[in-house]
Amino acid sequence: MKAIETTLDRPLEEVEKEVRALLAGEGFGILTEIDVAATLRAKLGVERQPLRILGACNPSLAHKALEVDPSLALLLPCNVVLEQAGEGTRVAIVDPVELLGGGASAAPGSSAGVELALLAADAGARLRRVVDQLGGRPG
Numbered sequence: 001m002k003a004i005e006t007t008l009d010r011p012l013e014e015v016e017k018e019v020r021a022l023l024a025g026e027g028f029g030i031l032t033e034i035d036v037a038a039t040l041r042a043k044l045g046v047e048r049q050p051l052r053i054l055g056a057c058n059p060s061l062a063h064k065a066l067e068v069d070p071s072l073a074l075l076l077p078c079n080v081v082l083e084q085a086g087e088g089t090r091v092a093i094v095d096p097v098e099l100l101g102g103g104a105s106a107a108p109g110s111s112a113g114v115e116l117a118l119l120a121a122d123a124g125a126r127l128r129r130v131v132d133q134l135g136g137r138p139g
Contacts, residue, residue: 001094001095001098002095002098003081003092003093003094003095003098004092004093004094004095004124004127004128004131005091005092005093005131005138006090006091006131006134006135006136006137006138007085007088007089007090007091007138008088008089008090008091008134008135008136008137009087009088009136010089011088011089012052012082012083012084012089014089015082015089015091015134016052016054016082016089018134019054019080019082019091019130019134020054022129022130022133022134023054023056023130026058026126026127026129026130027058027059027060027061027126028056028057028058028078028126028127029056029057029058029059030054030055030056030057031056031057031077032053032054032055032077033052033053033054033055034053034055035050035051035052036048036051036053037049037050037051037052049083049084049085050083051081051082051083051084052081052083053079053081053082054079054080054081054082055077055078055079055080056077056078056079056093057076057077057078058123058126061119061123062076062077064115064119065116065119068112068115068119069112069116072100072116075096075099075100078093078094078096078123078127079093079094080092080093080094088136091131091134091136093127093130093131095124095127096119096120096121096123096124096127097117097120097121097124099120100116100117100119
């Protein structure tokens with residue numbers, strides 16, 4: 001799956017704080033948080049590098065998308081993955097344009113299809129700005 005991503009030479013905890021602030025600046029809140037490493041440790045006794053998944057949602061964009069196609073709830077929220085990569089952190093965010101490319105039930109070219117494409121492009125542009133502001137090197 002195509003993602004919007006970068007790798008930074010900074011610790012995960014530091015990057016996570018910056019990601020949260022940048023997402024908020026683009027109108028996204030965090031609805032869910034999953035500490036995958038802690039869950040695997042607790043449930044399976046498995047040790048792995050830190051990995052967190054933040055479920056980010058822009059309420060305005062989500063509302064508009066759900067008005068057009070309620071089945072899009074299957075794609076919400078947008079996953080933001082923070083993963084320790086050596087001494088640094090990899091940030092990967094699901095690309096809404098990629099997700100909606102073939103997943104929306106609205107017929108391409110229909111008014112609903114056009115509206116969803118515009119919403120996906122808006123969300124994607126906001127998420128790209130977050131990654132661009134983080135700097136780092138392309139994932």
